[in-house]
Amino acid sequence: MNHGKPDPHVSRPRKRRAHLIFNPVAGQGNAEARLFVLQDILHPHFDLTIELTEPDIPVEAMAQEAIAPGVDAIFAAGGDGTISGVAHALIGTSIPLGVIPLGTANAFGAALGIPANLEAACQVVIEGHHQWVDTACCNGRTLILLAGIGFEAEMAERASREAKDRLGALAYLWAGLQQLQDQEEFQVSFCLDGQGSDLMAKAITIANAAPSTSVLAHGTGNVIADDGLLDITIAHTENRLEAFNALLQLFRSALTQIPPDRENIIGLRGKHLKIETDPPQKVVLDGEMIGTTPVEITCAPKSLRVFVPLVPEQESNLQKLLELDHAEPGT
Known part of the structure; x- marks a missing residue:
């Protein structure tokens, strides 16, 4: 009997490893406060590395450096420019992009149904449902x-x-x-x-x-x-x-x-x-x-894998699969 002590022989699920690229000048509001909220929500679910954008370093280069063996996701917290820069590095890889909209327009997130609310957007990446979407190349960009x-x-x-x-x-x-x-x-x-x-x-x-x-x-x-x-x-x-x-x-x-x-x-x-x-x-x-x-x-x-919310039909189908998975044989 182990009297409630953790069993050292029982393996625990590995925390997903994620890299967060945060643009402190995106949108309106207190950047430090928003970053604190992000850390508070995401840290329990991810082994999280955080990097802030800088004016003299391209976002694409930062995202490229974040791609490493064992990285499960890369999150872009900022406006559409920041998200586009991170997406550039992830195109053609299987690493999913987590979109956390902080900009003025937040058009890419809105196009995919990703909420502009900070907490709700974090919940989308925590749930982990993804979709493959198109991208395009315009004059090499x-x-x-x-x-x-x-x-x-x-x-x-x-x-x-x-x-x-x-x-x-x-x-x-x-x-x-x-x-x-x-x-x-x-x-x-x-x-x-x-x-x-x-x-x-x-x-x-x-x-x-x-x-x-x-x-x-x-x-x-x-x-x-x-x-x-x-x-x-x-x-x-x-x-x-x-x-x-x-x-x-x-x-x-x-x-x-x-x-x-x-x-x-x-x-x-x-x-x-x-x-x-x-x-x-x-x-x-x-x-x-x-x-x-x-x-x-x-x-x-x-060409790009993105975390997106489950739509009601998908949620219903997922629930049915879970019910079947837990059903007794022969029922």
Whole structure:
């Protein structure tokens, strides 16, 4: 009898080994307090190593160094830029990415149903359910969300760091309303899966994954993160009223998942896209300005493993499996 003492011969489950990359300047709020909450929630479940991002060290390099034998997961706590940088290092590996949204928009987390609440997002990685999702390569850079050309790129540049700190997500709306009156049309030559075309546009958005709040991405009605396809939306409007109505139609499409019925909005899907514009247009990639056109984008189907919440149907099926697993033989 061991009188309740631990038996040294009984092996205990190994704690999962995880690496947390934390961006202290992402979003709003007290970074030290948020980091303390993360440690308090995650430490009981993971053998956790924590590393803070630094301005002069690329997030991609930090994540690459974190990949080591025995690492079960890498968590990215920050905005979409931080998450994209960590994802870049994990593409093509079996190491899952834990998304802990701390930024202004948190679009990637929202696209996959990951809650923006800190405690709830931690619970997703603790539960450990994962999904393989697509990524893409845009001019040699990793794309997990979307690339914007024209209107969206100019809007993102207008939404300064100061405005995001002061207004939060409303900074993008304010920037968009300002850009409506200034955006000029441009000539587009594009080739999608070998089929070329020329047209005029004011906005082009190429999406791999997009929440409903990424309004300009929903020209196809439903952006699916694991279908092996890029979703391309091309919009051309003659004046501010047309532009405003087009935005409303795209917002309705994002909510209903029904493609917009407007001649000045084109929705396409494909695997490989080349775009040239005249004059050259600014390009924003996953919230970061990367230069100007031309761009070449290729989808990489199901190349990234991400922790995601169980949907109700999955929870029900999991419960049935657990019940069957514990059922008596012959029942």
